[in-house]
Amino acid sequence: MQLQRAELVMDRIEAAAMGQESAHTGLGDLVHTLRLLWRGRANLIALWSEKDFERRIFAHQFLNRRITVVNDPAGVKHVMSTNFDNYRKSVYTERALKPLVGQGLFISEGELWRRQRRIAMPAFHRTRLRGFAEGMTQAAEEMLQRWERHKDGAELEVGGEMAAVTAEVVCRAMFSGDLGRERAAGVFEAFERYQRTLGRLDIVEMTGLPRWIPRLGARRARKAVRQLDTLINGIIATRRREGVERNDLLDLFMNARDPDTGEAMSPSLLRDEVAVSFLAGHETTANALTWAFYLLSQHPEAENRVREEVDRVLGGRRPEYDDLTELPYVRAVIDEGLRLYPPVHIFSREALGDDRIGKRYVPAGSMVVISPWLIHRHRELWSEPDTFRPERFLGEEVKQHDRFAYLPFGAGPRLCIGKGFGLTEATIILAMVAQRFRLRLRTGHVVEPLGRLTLRPRGGMPMTLHRRDATPRSGVEAAEFEESDPVN
Numbered sequence: 001m002q003l004q005r006a007e008l009v010m011d012r013i014e015a016a017a018m019g020q021e022s023a024h025t026g027l028g029d030l031v032h033t034l035r036l037l038w039r040g041r042a043n044l045i046a047l048w049s050e051k052d053f054e055r056r057i058f059a060h061q062f063l064n065r066r067i068t069v070v071n072d073p074a075g076v077k078h079v080m081s082t083n084f085d086n087y088r089k090s091v092y093t094e095r096a097l098k099p100l101v102g103q104g105l106f107i108s109e110g111e112l113w114r115r116q117r118r119i120a121m122p123a124f125h126r127t128r129l130r131g132f133a134e135g136m137t138q139a140a141e142e143m144l145q146r147w148e149r150h151k152d153g154a155e156l157e158v159g160g161e162m163a164a165v166t167a168e169v170v171c172r173a174m175f176s177g178d179l180g181r182e183r184a185a186g187v188f189e190a191f192e193r194y195q196r197t198l199g200r201l202d203i204v205e206m207t208g209l210p211r212w213i214p215r216l217g218a219r220r221a222r223k224a225v226r227q228l229d230t231l232i233n234g235i236i237a238t239r240r241r242e243g244v245e246r247n248d249l250l251d252l253f254m255n256a257r258d259p260d261t262g263e264a265m266s267p268s269l270l271r272d273e274v275a276v277s278f279l280a281g282h283e284t285t286a287n288a289l290t291w292a293f294y295l296l297s298q299h300p301e302a303e304n305r306v307r308e309e310v311d312r313v314l315g316g317r318r319p320e321y322d323d324l325t326e327l328p329y330v331r332a333v334i335d336e337g338l339r340l341y342p343p344v345h346i347f348s349r350e351a352l353g354d355d356r357i358g359k360r361y362v363p364a365g366s367m368v369v370i371s372p373w374l375i376h377r378h379r380e381l382w383s384e385p386d387t388f389r390p391e392r393f394l395g396e397e398v399k400q401h402d403r404f405a406y407l408p409f410g411a412g413p414r415l416c417i418g419k420g421f422g423l424t425e426a427t428i429i430l431a432m433v434a435q436r437f438r439l440r441l442r443t444g445h446v447v448e449p450l451g452r453l454t455l456r457p458r459g460g461m462p463m464t465l466h467r468r469d470a471t472p473r474s475g476v477e478a479a480e481f482e483e484s485d486p487v488n
């Protein structure tokens, strides 16, 4: 114990000497810390400095809370895979999500997590994706038909459009589409309200202050949760009453039995798993698509390549599951979009026992943070890290990336269970939009990534809609867009 404490002190001295850790001692440092955290509360990615994109493993001390940031593939592998059992999802993640998803898969731990994961796995197996793909094309088609009714050049908020279509997709997979437009809108709206309140950085947790301190927005978040509970429980009750087998995700969860005890999920666990799949499944894919459309609008050459591929492979018909392997460039656009704008931009874990990551001592109870936003743009790990270049995910080049430097779906045993679902959905929707439309960023609009529970554009993504057969907008405007975006 003595030795570990001495190691920790040595670590701090060494880090402070290297400018990697701030020694927060006086009042000035306290003010600095609180100011930084306040900035992070509004936008989590504002916590990172330019220098952080070059660092590997470094630590911060926020009052009582020590946070080790792991921005190094070997370190990521250690935390998320090799020494997985020593890390649990942090209190920050738990506090942000527990009111909403209870004991659901995303935040449950230990034996409960293992059991729920085993039960849920078959639902997301590759063999089921073909069936889900049909619901995806139908939902995309309905959205495109709505878009057809707009005049050419009409403005849409693409973030909202994508959230609506992905919510529809997940509803179809979960409830065979029998949710109804009104109830689907209710679910969607409640999640939105929740994200606006509890999706922010929790300063009390980040600084290790006592938990009884009241949190901003907690009451509003509880109201959103109550609304969701009523909706989800209502849907489950209807399904039980009707007793008709639909072979959708809800059926699968309702019929699942513990392999050891033969027990079914309790009503509250069932509710939690429905909430998790909805939350984890729609918001992330919606953001991935929103960023992909934004990037294509800034890179007309990539957009042309997408159109060429989609026309050649599909020739105007709707994509089917088996077409997806023939659309590698569309997929590469999604992959590269996920690199530059990872919807899940931060993972926070708590060390259960003392550990060492690389040369750094990590004491039990301290927090470890891995940020895909940082590591995906790491100056040494990626060539042209801030440049949109889908080609890096094609051919031989893709083999050059370290697996643990690219984490849009996480890594190790907790890898996203819906990865195949999300990628199938994003590829289908992107291809179907590209068959009929181009989207252009509103002239003069400056895009700012906003890090909350997920990474989304602040104030949405206002874009104008242009039919592919209409006269394309000039290259001058494309040049203007490039100037308005400092990152790409």
Ligand code: HEM
Pocket (backbone or CB within 6 Å): 105, 106, 107, 117, 170, 276, 277, 278, 280, 281, 282, 284, 285, 288, 343, 344, 347, 348, 407, 408, 409, 410, 411, 413, 414, 415, 416, 417, 418, 419, 421, 422, 423, 426
């Ligand atoms: C592009 C879309 C998606 C992205 C970027 C994404 C990202 C992620 C990430 C990064 C994690 C791991 C979080 C961590 O380790 O802390 C995760 C877990 C999870 N995702 Fe996804 N996801 C996507 C789509 C989906 C879909 C479509 C579903 C379900 C319909 C889904 C359900 C889940 C669940 C249930 C977990 C928790 C798994 C566990 O802890 O065992 N995700 N996702």
